Amino acid sequence: MPEVDLFQEHRRRLFAVAYRMLGSASDAEDVVQDAWLRFSAARPSDLRSPQAYLTTIVTRLCLDRLKSARAAREEYIGPWLPEPVLTDDREEPEQSVALAESVTLAFMVLLETLSPEERAVFLLREVFDHEYDEIAAMLDMTPANCRQLFHRAKLHIADRRPRYHDTLEAKRPLVGRFVNALRDGDGDALTSVLAEDVGFWSDGGGKVFAARRPIFGRDHVVQVLVGIRRTAPSVGIALADVTLDVVEVNHEPSVVLRVSGRIDSVYTFSIENDAIAAIRIMRNPDKLRFLERQLSSEQ
Numbered sequence: 001m002p003e004v005d006l007f008q009e010h011r012r013r014l015f016a017v018a019y020r021m022l023g024s025a026s027d028a029e030d031v032v033q034d035a036w037l038r039f040s041a042a043r044p045s046d047l048r049s050p051q052a053y054l055t056t057i058v059t060r061l062c063l064d065r066l067k068s069a070r071a072a073r074e075e076y077i078g079p080w081l082p083e084p085v086l087t088d089d090r091e092e093p094e095q096s097v098a099l100a101e102s103v104t105l106a107f108m109v110l111l112e113t114l115s116p117e118e119r120a121v122f123l124l125r126e127v128f129d130h131e132y133d134e135i136a137a138m139l140d141m142t143p144a145n146c147r148q149l150f151h152r153a154k155l156h157i158a159d160r161r162p163r164y165h166d167t168l169e170a171k172r173p174l175v176g177r178f179v180n181a182l183r184d185g186d187g188d189a190l191t192s193v194l195a196e197d198v199g200f201w202s203d204g205g206g207k208v209f210a211a212r213r214p215i216f217g218r219d220h221v222v223q224v225l226v227g228i229r230r231t232a233p234s235v236g237i238a239l240a241d242v243t244l245d246v247v248e249v250n251h252e253p254s255v256v257l258r259v260s261g262r263i264d265s266v267y268t269f270s271i272e273n274d275a276i277a278a279i280r281i282m283r284n285p286d287k288l289r290f291l292e293r294q295l296s297s298e299q
Helices: 003-022 025-042 050-074 097-101 104-109 117-129 132-139 143-160 170-184 187-193 216-229 289-298
Strands: 194-203 243-250 252-259 260-273 275-284
Touching: 003 025, 003 117, 003 170, 025 104, 050 117, 050 132, 097 117, 097 216, 104 117, 104 143, 104 260, 104 275, 117 143, 117 216, 132 143, 143 187, 170 187, 170 216, 170 252, 170 275, 170 289, 187 194, 187 216, 194 216, 260 289
Parallel strands: 194 275
Antiparallel strands: 243 252, 252 260, 260 275
């Protein structure tokens, strides 16, 4: 098989690994492209497992980027959230519950609490189902060290790991009620769809207006949401120019808010017990470009 075809066969899986490692679709694309350049230039003629070889390249490139990114994220203005990506079950490689859960924003934020090595071992083992000896070879460690890192990572996130059971279609009516309530600025209707201890995170990256700190509690979150709706005209946003579309982002029900056809923000919801338990809003324009390209390609 020609090298380019062999690489393309694994490209989607490589992007899946890189995106979960980095939390950035743009950086994941760069890593996958770099992996192709290295693969095409130095592919051994007796290569037995192209997938393992390519995954090794991608994982090591991601580790290098993660280590340099940690300092930058500590200086990030306001809450840091992963880049949102449009998801579709039909397009994901090797479907599994672990694969779907691992790309939710709630889970990816949780991965940020791990060291780069813990994150790599956990994802390769738990999500992508590699054996410990394979992971050890990829990371230049011993299998025993990999087991230790995996168990440490699993214990660290076990109690906070989100679990989702309902499908997007089952959650869509609740999100529809949220959309109607937000559009109308109806505080009572918003209260009816939010969990009492709902959390709210907004990522503007210092580039656009966004809450600088997380907000917790239904009354406080409703106040913020109603305020967003009420102040829109005062900042030059005509409500007639605003559209709200329900889509699937990171395997969670989400709303794309457009102003005059341009994506302004993406609201992603975590739903538990028939109530919205968390709202994560991406407003940083740099982190909306990949999603905008995805949506444009679907039109």
